[in-house]
Every structure is written in C-alpha cells, then in structure tokens.
Amino acid sequence: MTFEETGIKPELLSAISEMGFVQPTPIQEKTIPHLIHNSNDLIALAQTGTGKTAAxxxxxxxxxxxxxxxxxxxxxxxxxxxxxxxSRDLDAFSKNLAGSKNIAVYGGADIGKQMRELRAGGQVVVGTPGRVYDLIRRKVLNVSQIRWMVLDEADEMLNMGFKEELDNILAETPAVKQTLLFSATMPKEIAQMATKYLNMPEEIAVGRKNEGAANVEHHYYVVHAKDKYLALKRVADNYPNCYAIVFCRTRMETRDVAEKLMADGYNADALHGDLSQAQRDYVMSRFRSGQLQMLVATDVAARGLDVNSLSHVINYSLPDDPEAYIHRSGRTGRAGKSGISVSIVHMRETGKLKQIERVSSKKFERKDVPAGEEICKVQLMHLVDRVADVEVNDSNIDPYMPEIMEKFAGLSGEEILKRFVSTEFNRFLAYYKNAPDLNVKGKEKKAYEKRGNIAFSRLFINAGKKQNLNAARLLGLINEHAKRKNIEIGKIDIQRKFSFFEIDSRYEKDLISSMGKSDLDGHQLQVDRVTGEERVSRPKIKSPKRNQADGRRGAKRKRSKR
Structure with missing residues (x-):
C-alpha cells in the first residue's frame, strides 16, 4: 500500500512526501484507512518507533x-x-493545510502562554494529563465537543499514576466520540480501561501483544554487582560507534553513572527528573544532534525521546516491571533499522531475565564481558579505519609538509605509522594492561542451595504487590497447595508484579503443579523454578499451619524478611 491509497488529503500527502515518507508502516497501513472511513473506537497495539503518531x-x-x-x-x-x-509531527503533517492549528499543553512551561493559545483557537490539543485537567478546571480548555479522543502510550500513563486525571478528563468529554487507545503493551489495567471507556472497540495489532521489537537482539552479561560499572565501560569500549541510552533505576544512580562516565572521558550526560525544563531541553538537543554518544536516563525521563538511530539500549539496572523492558528495548531498532539491547546483570537478577523473556517472547543471549586484549584490538582497528577514511585537504596541508617531513626524517613509513597510532592508542593499552576477567565463572549456579540437611529451590510466581500479594498471603498459598504441611520456607522476595520464594526442593514439582492451576483474586498464577540464582545464607522458616493464630503468623513473616 502507498500513502495515496490510504485516502488522505493531497495537502497531507505533499507534506509527508517532503518529509521523506514513502510507504506506510504496518500500523499506519492498518490504521489510517480504518480511521478515515470508520467512526468506531479502536485499540491499536504496536511497539515504540513504529509510526503511531502518523497512524x-x-x-x-x-x-x-x-x-x-x-x-x-x-x-x-x-x-x-x-x-x-x-505536536511537532502534527505541525509538519499539516503545514499545507490552511487554517489548521495544533496546540501543545504540558507541565513545566508557561501556563499563561498556553492559555492564550487555547483562547485563540485550534482544532487539535496535545497534552499531558496533569496540565490538561488543570486547564479544563480553569475553564480555558473546552473538551465538551471533541470528536476524537486519543490515549497514546496509555500503559505508560497508568504506570506513571495518571489514572485519576484520565478518569476526570474523560468524564468531561462527550459520550459520542471516537476514542483511540494506542499502547505498546496490553496489561490488565489497559483492558479494564478499554472496557470502561471504549464502545465495542476494534483491535489492531502489529506483532503479538506485549512482544518486543522484531529487529532487536537481546544480549546479557553476568557480573558481580561491584563490577557493573566496569562492565558498562567495557561494553562501551567494545562498540566505539555506539549511540546509546543507558537505563538506570533511580535518579541518584543516573547521576552517579553519568558523572563517572564523564570523569572517565566518555561523551555522556544524564537525563532525570531533577533537571529543569531548560536543562532537559539542552541535554536532549545535544543527544539528538549526536554531540552526546551516551545518554544515561531513568525510564520516565526517556519517554518521548524522538531518536530513530540508536544502536544500543543498555540496561545498567533491569526494571522491576517486564513491560518496562519492552518499552526500553523498543527505543532501538526503529524505522526498520536493527539494534541491540544489552543487560548488565548480577547473579541474583537472572530470575528477572526469565520473566522478561516470557513476557516479551524474546530469547536472551548470554555474552562474555570482553577481555582487555579484545577491546584493545577493536579500538585499534577503529582508529585505523578513522585514519584510512579521513578526507585530506591538500591545499591546507601542503604548506606544512616540508617541515613535517623534516621532523620525520630518518623514520620509515612503518615507524611513523606506529608512533602516530600509539599517540591515540596508548591509553587503552595502559588501562587494559592486566585487566581482570569480569565474567562470573562457570555455568550458572543451580536453582537450589543446601542449608543444614535441606536443599532449597528458588521459585518464581507471577504475582506481587500489585496483586495484593504479601509474605503472609504467599505463605497461605503455599500451605494451601502443598501436599505436606510445615514445608521449610526460605527467603521471600515480594516485588511489584512478581515474587520469588524458596522452599524445600523435595516438594518443588508438586507445588509448581498445584499452584499453577490456581488463581489469586481472579489473577491466574504461574509458578516456575528459577535458574541461575546466587547462593545466599538465609535462616530456615517453616510455613505456618492453617489454624495458627494471626499473631504467630505475623511473627513468622518478620523472621522470613531477616
């Protein structure tokens, strides 16, 4: 299909032609004709970078x-x-449409200016939930007559806590309108939102639900926690031309990693929530223009970063939510290009990788952290390629050649080359001389450890705090589904959407089978054995009997968290 065949106006065709749009992406090919000719609601599932804005x-x-x-x-x-x-994309699309006006409203900017633009009038408003609801309450933004409502990256808006604002905004819109929900993933909350606010929607999907981008390779390196930053530097050195976002968990970690990279001479900077809007714009402008090679960011700070040529996404810290990994990896491999998503993990994080593999339907390939000798070779060949490809301006260089030749008199061409290369290359040789092996040696450790006379298995369950699971409820589930009471229980680790726990390995298979057929408040449970977990000394704790008093159960819970 061509854009002409989608049926859009000539004014739009001429604008996107000037922008270099030749053929619709799969999501555009399915969505544009549908929305032009149909008024029913729509759920569109597609990864970041697939052209949803034009869709x-x-x-x-x-x-x-x-x-x-x-x-x-x-x-x-x-x-x-x-x-x-x-907003920028809509302005570019509509530049040949006389009378068309698009208005952007968002926090961190002059609300007075946005109010003046709204009063002047415009057909399309693009905004963040907080600022949009603020303008509605001020009676400046009137959405009572809108014909189209678009929820873009709806899953992320819910993850960021905008549910209340979304409910309030949607309550102000007319009952009869076309609502379009665009999302990269389809968690339970999005399905509930669709049921509540969309009227018999059609669903269009590019790829499977919650599936990672097809043209992205997924690599991971296993190191000790103390060596993560050293591993990050080796990954960067092993890909001299990398253009990457390095994802961290917190603002503090983002600042720390970025400051270390800059101090070590890397072309990097940080993007996080503590920056002012002017600082954010400055950093992002430098990154978009290629002045920065690595941008160290949190998940929230990197949302909406419009860069189509990232070679790598580097997960310095894995996200707690597997769906957040899908968003991260979708930043590379965009616009038909290939990319690599790298994860630097320590042994206790390998269980998270298994869950991410399951959700994203992607297989992760374990790689060895490059040795110093390997990196030196890569960097040397990179330098040689730069020298071989450099464009020589004879008219500028020729006047200096006699003096240069005099300086090199008595040296052979080979000796000159060696000295020239060494001026750039010596720092890598010095840094990586006797560099230690950062890889965790041998095969991944067994999924059980022996304490006393009992071997413990580490199990994964696809429920966490979001499903109202806590240590007491988990102990109750184990007690309910175990064939034998008083099974020995080890460490319990409750996370946001999934959890880990340790049990006597003799009862592992029976418990996995039984719990895997049950549900928790309507949430279908999955329980699996975790491989690759690091052995840690933990106290043994017995599962409480079903008729134990709440006070004793609470005491057991406290002991399990030590």
Whole structure:
C-alpha cells in the first residue's frame, strides 16, 4: 500500500512526501484507512518507533474541519517530551493545510502562554494529563465537543499514576466520540480501561501483544554487582560507534553513572527528573544532534525521546516491571533499522531475565564481558579505519609538509605509522594492561542451595504487590497447595508484579503443579523454578499451619524478611 491509497488529503500527502515518507508502516497501513472511513473506537497495539503518531495523526487531520476553531481532537500522552514530539509531527503533517492549528499543553512551561493559545483557537490539543485537567478546571480548555479522543502510550500513563486525571478528563468529554487507545503493551489495567471507556472497540495489532521489537537482539552479561560499572565501560569500549541510552533505576544512580562516565572521558550526560525544563531541553538537543554518544536516563525521563538511530539500549539496572523492558528495548531498532539491547546483570537478577523473556517472547543471549586484549584490538582497528577514511585537504596541508617531513626524517613509513597510532592508542593499552576477567565463572549456579540437611529451590510466581500479594498471603498459598504441611520456607522476595520464594526442593514439582492451576483474586498464577540464582545464607522458616493464630503468623513473616 502507498500513502495515496490510504485516502488522505493531497495537502497531507505533499507534506509527508517532503518529509521523506514513502510507504506506510504496518500500523499506519492498518490504521489510517480504518480511521478515515470508520467512526468506531479502536485499540491499536504496536511497539515504540513504529509510526503511531502518523497512524492516528494523519486521519484526524484529514477529518478535522479547519474552518472551525474549537477543539475537535484531544490527544493525551504521558510526558512533556512525547507531547512536544507529537505536536511537532502534527505541525509538519499539516503545514499545507490552511487554517489548521495544533496546540501543545504540558507541565513545566508557561501556563499563561498556553492559555492564550487555547483562547485563540485550534482544532487539535496535545497534552499531558496533569496540565490538561488543570486547564479544563480553569475553564480555558473546552473538551465538551471533541470528536476524537486519543490515549497514546496509555500503559505508560497508568504506570506513571495518571489514572485519576484520565478518569476526570474523560468524564468531561462527550459520550459520542471516537476514542483511540494506542499502547505498546496490553496489561490488565489497559483492558479494564478499554472496557470502561471504549464502545465495542476494534483491535489492531502489529506483532503479538506485549512482544518486543522484531529487529532487536537481546544480549546479557553476568557480573558481580561491584563490577557493573566496569562492565558498562567495557561494553562501551567494545562498540566505539555506539549511540546509546543507558537505563538506570533511580535518579541518584543516573547521576552517579553519568558523572563517572564523564570523569572517565566518555561523551555522556544524564537525563532525570531533577533537571529543569531548560536543562532537559539542552541535554536532549545535544543527544539528538549526536554531540552526546551516551545518554544515561531513568525510564520516565526517556519517554518521548524522538531518536530513530540508536544502536544500543543498555540496561545498567533491569526494571522491576517486564513491560518496562519492552518499552526500553523498543527505543532501538526503529524505522526498520536493527539494534541491540544489552543487560548488565548480577547473579541474583537472572530470575528477572526469565520473566522478561516470557513476557516479551524474546530469547536472551548470554555474552562474555570482553577481555582487555579484545577491546584493545577493536579500538585499534577503529582508529585505523578513522585514519584510512579521513578526507585530506591538500591545499591546507601542503604548506606544512616540508617541515613535517623534516621532523620525520630518518623514520620509515612503518615507524611513523606506529608512533602516530600509539599517540591515540596508548591509553587503552595502559588501562587494559592486566585487566581482570569480569565474567562470573562457570555455568550458572543451580536453582537450589543446601542449608543444614535441606536443599532449597528458588521459585518464581507471577504475582506481587500489585496483586495484593504479601509474605503472609504467599505463605497461605503455599500451605494451601502443598501436599505436606510445615514445608521449610526460605527467603521471600515480594516485588511489584512478581515474587520469588524458596522452599524445600523435595516438594518443588508438586507445588509448581498445584499452584499453577490456581488463581489469586481472579489473577491466574504461574509458578516456575528459577535458574541461575546466587547462593545466599538465609535462616530456615517453616510455613505456618492453617489454624495458627494471626499473631504467630505475623511473627513468622518478620523472621522470613531477616
């Protein structure tokens, strides 16, 4: 299919042609004709970087009445950066549409200016939930007559805690409108939102639900926790031309890693929530233009970052939520290009990889952290390639050649080459001389450890705090489904959407089979054995009997967390 065959207006066709759009992406090919000719609600599932903005933006611009100045379409997205990106794209698409006006409203910017723009009128408003609801309450933004409502990256808006704002905004919109929900993943919360706010929606999906991007390789390195930063430097040195986002868990970790990289001479900077809008814009502008090679960021800060040529995504810390990994890895391998998603993990994080593999339907390939000798060779060949490919300006260099030749008199061509290369290369040779092996040796450790006379297995369960699971409820589930009471229980680790626990390995298979056929408040449970976990000395704890008093059960819970 061509864009002409989608049916959009000539004014839009001419604009996207100038932008270099030749053929619709799969999500655009399925969505644009549908939205032009149909008014029913829609759920569209596609990964980041697949052209979702044009998929909903072009048909909305096609159908908008440019003669009317009131708001006809409201597009909600999770972050300022994504809001600005969508607004810029809509401006570019509609530049040949006389009378078309798009307005961006988001926090961290002058609300007075945004209010003046709204009062002047425009057909499409793009905004973040907090600022949009603020403007609605101020009676400046009127959404009572909109014809289209777009929830872009709806899963991320829920993850960022915007449910209340979304509910309040949607309550202000008319009952009869076309609602479009775009998301990279389809968690239970999105399905509930669709049931609540969409009217018999059609579903369009590119790839399977919650599946990672097809043209991204997934690599991981296993190191000790203390060696993660050293491993990060080796990964960066092993890919001299990498253009990457390095994802960290917290703002503090982001600052720490970025400061270390910059101090060690890497072309890097940090992007996190403590920066002012002006600072964020400056850092992102440098990264987009290629002045920065590595951007160290948190998940929230990187949302909406419009970069299509990332070679790598580096997970310095794995996210707790497997779906967040899908968003991260989707930052590379965009616009038909290939990319690599790298995870640097320590032994106790290998269980998370298994869950991410299951959710994303991708296989992770374990790689060895490159040795110093290997990196030196890569860097030397990179330097040689740069020298071989450099463009020589004879007219500028020729006047200096006699003096240069005099300096090198008595040296052979081979000796000159060696000295020239050494001026750039010596620091790598010095740094990686006698560099230690950072890889965790041998095969991944067994999924059980022996304490006293009991071998413990470490198990994974696909429920956590989000499903109201705590240590007491987990102990109750184990007690309910175990064939034998008083099974020895080890460490319990409750996370957001999944958890780990240790049990006497003799009862592992029976418990996995029994619990895997049950549910927790309607949530279907999955229990699996975890491989590759590090052995840690933990106290033994017995599962409480079903008729034990709450006080004793509480005491057991406290002991299990020591």
């Amino acid at each position: 909903f933006g072009l048909p909305i611009l096609h159908n908008c009445d440019v003669k009317k100045k009131e708001v006809q379409a409201l597009i909600l997205c999770p972050t300022r950066e994504l809001c600005l990106q969508i």
